[in-house]
Amino acid sequence: MAYAIEIKDLKKRYGNGFEALKGVxxxxxxxxxxxxxxxxxxxxxxxxxxxxxxxxKSSGQxxxxxxDVDKDFAGAKRYLGVVPQEFNFNVFETVFxxxxxxxxxxxxxxxLAKERAEKYLKKLDLxxxxxTQSRMLSGGMKRRLMIARALIHEPKILILDEPTAGVDIExxxxxxxxxxxxxxxxxxxxxxxxxxxxxxxxxxxxxIINSGEIVENTSVKALLKTISxxxxxxxxxxxxxxxxxxxxxxxxxxxxxxxxxxxxKGQNLNDVFEYLSxxxxxxxxxxxxxxxxxxxxxxxxxxxx
Amino acid sequence: MSSGEIWxxxxxxxxxxxxxxxxxWPQTLLPPAITMTLYFAIFGNLxxxxxxxxxxFSYMQFIVPGxxxxxxxxxxxxxxxxxxxxxKFQHSVQELLVSPTPNWVILLGYVLGGVARGLFVGAVVxxxxxxxxxxxxxxxxLTILIVFLTSVMFALGGFVNALFARNxxxxxxxxxxxxxxxxxxGGVFYSISLLPDFWQGVxxxxxxxxxxxxxxxxxxxxxxxxxxWALVIIAAFIIGLFYIGLSLLNRGRGIRN
Numbered sequence: 001m002a003y004a005i006e007i008k009d010l011k012k013r014y015g016n017g018f019e020a021l022k023g024v025x026x027x028x029x030x031x032x033x034x035x036x037x038x039x040x041x042x043x044x045x046x047x048x049x050x051x052x053x054x055x056x057k058s059s060g061q062x063x064x065x066x067x068d069v070d071k072d073f074a075g076a077k078r079y080l081g082v083v084p085q086e087f088n089f090n091v092f093e094t095v096f097x098x099x100x101x102x103x104x105x106x107x108x109x110x111x112l113a114k115e116r117a118e119k120y121l122k123k124l125d126l127x128x129x130x131x132t133q134s135r136m137l138s139g140g141m142k143r144r145l146m147i148a149r150a151l152i153h154e155p156k157i158l159i160l161d162e163p164t165a166g167v168d169i170e171x172x173x174x175x176x177x178x179x180x181x182x183x184x185x186x187x188x189x190x191x192x193x194x195x196x197x198x199x200x201x202x203x204x205x206x207x208i209i210n211s212g213e214i215v216e217n218t219s220v221k222a223l224l225k226t227i228s229x230x231x232x233x234x235x236x237x238x239x240x241x242x243x244x245x246x247x248x249x250x251x252x253x254x255x256x257x258x259x260x261x262x263x264x265k266g267q268n269l270n271d272v273f274e275y276l277s278x279x280x281x282x283x284x285x286x287x288x289x290x291x292x293x294x295x296x297x298x299x300x301x302x303x304x305x
Numbered sequence: 306m307s308s309g310e311i312w313x314x315x316x317x318x319x320x321x322x323x324x325x326x327x328x329x330w331p332q333t334l335l336p337p338a339i340t341m342t343l344y345f346a347i348f349g350n351l352x353x354x355x356x357x358x359x360x361x362f363s364y365m366q367f368i369v370p371g372x373x374x375x376x377x378x379x380x381x382x383x384x385x386x387x388x389x390x391x392x393k394f395q396h397s398v399q400e401l402l403v404s405p406t407p408n409w410v411i412l413l414g415y416v417l418g419g420v421a422r423g424l425f426v427g428a429v430v431x432x433x434x435x436x437x438x439x440x441x442x443x444x445x446x447l448t449i450l451i452v453f454l455t456s457v458m459f460a461l462g463g464f465v466n467a468l469f470a471r472n473x474x475x476x477x478x479x480x481x482x483x484x485x486x487x488x489x490x491g492g493v494f495y496s497i498s499l500l501p502d503f504w505q506g507v508x509x510x511x512x513x514x515x516x517x518x519x520x521x522x523x524x525x526x527x528x529x530x531x532x533x534w535a536l537v538i539i540a541a542f543i544i545g546l547f548y549i550g551l552s553l554l555n556r557g558r559g560i561r562n
Contacts (some may be wrong), residue, residue, distance in 0.1 A: 056557055076508050101400070
């Protein structure tokens with residue numbers, strides 16, 4: 001079975017000499033929920049731009065569902081729906097026309113286009129805005145409009161470039177519910193995001209790109225297993241004066257009602273709780289000090305620089 | 306894409322272009338109507354009555370074909386230049402670039418959108434001219450052919466301009482500093498037989514002269530040039546500009562990194 005996306009030795013050098021991609025190899029399986037992560041300027045948007053033909057590659061091979069873009073770009077494009085980072089619709093068109101017009105560019109007859117426009121605008125809570133000029137929409141609505149537009153030809157792959165940037169929490173959750181639903185129905189999802197907890201919660205596989213090179217390409221589970229140490233924050237019912245546990249990096253913070261403990265690979269949180277129970281210290285809540293994926297991301301990026 | 310899908314994509318672009326210039330009619334349709342009415346009233350009626358005949362016709366009758374052609378040229382050009390540049394500027398051109406629509410369909414859709422506006426304005430100006438003079442038609446087919454081909458040619462020019470343009474100033478440079486002088490010196494208001502030999506020779510290098518005269522020939526039956534030459538020149542420009550426009554589009558000039 002062909003990969004949804006297969007990229008081999010992809011290179012891109014811009015006119016000013018900047019080498020944005022230095023030989024990227026990447027595969028995304030069909031039906032995957034895939035995250036492409038990297039710091040600003042790492043090459044994420046260039047990679048996505050090449051996939052959807054907004055950027056000309058310098059060399060390398062790109063196949064979408066087995067279709068080589070150099071041989072049949074039009075055929076390959078049919079598989080892709082793209083939600084770019086920046087708003088890129090005609091702001092003077094109505095919401096309905098933005099979506100129906102996009103369908104026309106894929107050769108979809110207008111009656112079918114209208115049916116689908118209604119379906120996706122309703123799904124994305126934009127139906128009541130269908131006759132509104134798109135420039136009058138809020139940021140979150142504009143983002144959803146771009147998702148509806150990207151889905152109008154019912155692509156097999158949906159690429160979302162920073163889809164939740166500037167979107168409030170409630171809207172972000174409902175957006176992800178919808179995207180997860182699409183994924184469950186078989187659509188391959190590729191996303192870039194700066195919210196790493198989103199990538200950890202949603203994605204099965206992940207690639208981290210830095211300075212135009214892939215520094216990690218694995219499953220989220222496998223990546224998280226490589227964590228050598230996690231730091232937890234424990235909120236206590238009452239303040240205490242001191243805390244000490246052999247072999248553990250444990251310390252009191254703030255007014256003495258919070259404990260910070262680092263648990264290395266091979267160590268066990270039960271030891272910590274046993275110690276606290278023995279001291280009759282009640283724990284109200286516990287959380288990670290920082291997102292696990294975020295820690296790994298920073299480590300990998302630092303290591304590759 | 307199948308031929309049916311290509312037709313839908315082409316029709317979508319054309320429909321959007323027509324919807325665009327109809328939506329903003331106070332910017333696209335009203336100004337040429339007002340400007341041309343002023344030309345008819347001032348140059349045709351007031352000044353023209355003192356000039357007398359030109360080419361065997363009243364001055365008003367003489368300038369009407371030129372003024373219709375002038376509106377067609379400027380509107381065909383500026384429609385495509387401003388529409389495609391706006392799409393570039395607000396990145397909505399990406400909607401087309403990510404789709405499987407072939408580049409030649411994109412080019413044709415925009416160009417015929419410009420032709421639609423050029424011909425629509427040309428028709429409005431023609432109707433307005435009837436309030437000032439009576440119109441005759443020497444050769445209907447030639448008139449339609451010349452006005453259509455000229456409109457296609459300048460719409461293609463507008464497209465190439467938009468591909469190269471980096472800001473809104475770049476979109477207005479060509480119409481202001483090239484198109485307007487060529488049109489005014491292209492025999493819209495006078496017959497080049499009035500000029501000294503040297504300037505007649507210089508005028509023959511102006512392609513707009515051929516279009517205006519060929520169109521005038523279709524309407525009045527008089528021309529300073531051989532109409533066959535006009536058709537050859539327009540056809541050569543259309544082929545050349547289409548090739549340039551499509552090559553630039555294929556290379557992604559100004560629209561792809």
